[in-house]
Amino acid sequence: MNALVFNRKLKFVDDYPSPSPPPGESLIKVLMAGICNTDLEITKGYMGFTGVLGHEFVGVVEKSGRKDLLGRRVVGEINCPCRECYICRKGLGKHCPNRTVLGIQGRDGVFADYITLPDDNLLVVPDNLSDEEATFTEPLAAAFEILESIHIKPTDRVLLLGDGKLGILCAQVVSGTGCDFLVVGKHREKMKILKDRKINTSLLDDFKENISKNDLIKYDVVIECTGNPSGFRMARDMVRPRGTIVQKSTYAQNPDVNISMLVVDEIRLVGSRCGPFKPALSALAKGKIDVNLLIWDILPFGDALSAFEKASRKGAGKVLLKM
Secondary structure, eight states: OOEEEESSSEEEESOOOOOOOOTTEEEEEEEEEEOOHHHHHHTTTGGGOOEEOOOEEEEEEEEOSOTTTTTOEEEEOSEEOOSOSHHHHTTOGGGOTTOEEETTBEEOOSSBSEEEEEGGGEEEOOTTSOHHHHTTHHHHHHHHHHHHHSOOOTTOEEEEEOOSHHHHHHHHHHHTTOOEEEEEESOHHHHHHHHTTTOOEEEHHHHHHHHHHOTTOOEEEEEEOSSSHHHHHHHHHHEEEEEEEEEOOOOSSOOOOOHHHHHHTTOEEEEOOOOOHHHHHHHHHTTOSOOGGGEEEEEEGGGHHHHHHHHTSTTOOEEEEEO
16 A cells, blocks of 8 residues: 655655554544644654654544444544553553554554554544544644643633644634633734634734833743744743643753742643544534634645655645545
8 A cells, every 4th residue: 555654764655564453443544634743753753653654634434343433434533542551441541651652653654545543543523524624633632632631711811832733723722711812923824814713913023022021921821832942931931930831842852941940930831732532523513613724735645755845844834635
């Protein structure tokens, strides 16, 4: 089968072995897949992964022990836990030490004609969702994880740093809480996307100038989505004592962190990763979240290497692969 394989470098191959689903898993024909910043970071050495990349997808189930899944369009949660260890028994399967993670850790990903996933990971896609919209389920679920991790009150002052694809999804989710909310980013055209949705925004240079004039500006919650270690340093500067930093970014290189000042100011640091698929699918189906505005291009799978190059450009939107 066709596959995009990473082993020190990316290579498109047409003779990769087709997977065979073990008991309890389904065989899925991939229809569309999205290139994520995590995929780009993996090509720089993040996680030390080798194999087929990709974890954002929509596909059709072709083989399954569950008849209700056969022939259905599905999306799939990316963490595949052992379901037997202490962590799994505590209901923390996405943190299972024995887990595989689709296209990230120990399991081939979705930049291929076929994949397998556990039946329990699959959710049927509502008929009114396009393949393009359904492909955003996984990153949108990561945005909804913010609301699973912390309670944001309407009285809270909340700052979100970053106007990338994940940042724009997180902004749409967080704005629904009714809090006093501001998004700071570098790109005027991306800020316009959020402005058009009645979300308060500021360009980074303007924000820095404003805070330089007012040392009292602090936030109850700061959500870090920049993908750059400098974003964490700004989050630390902008959160109030006993406030909360929600860390969405992962970095190929570890940032310098003054742990002592996190202690002195009693800052709550919350790592936030994968999230719940059901509310993400529901929000997409009800039109509460607009993902089409994030699509930069849709390329055929045979142009996967060009798609990766395009997705890696500064300020790039979402690049999708049509299989």
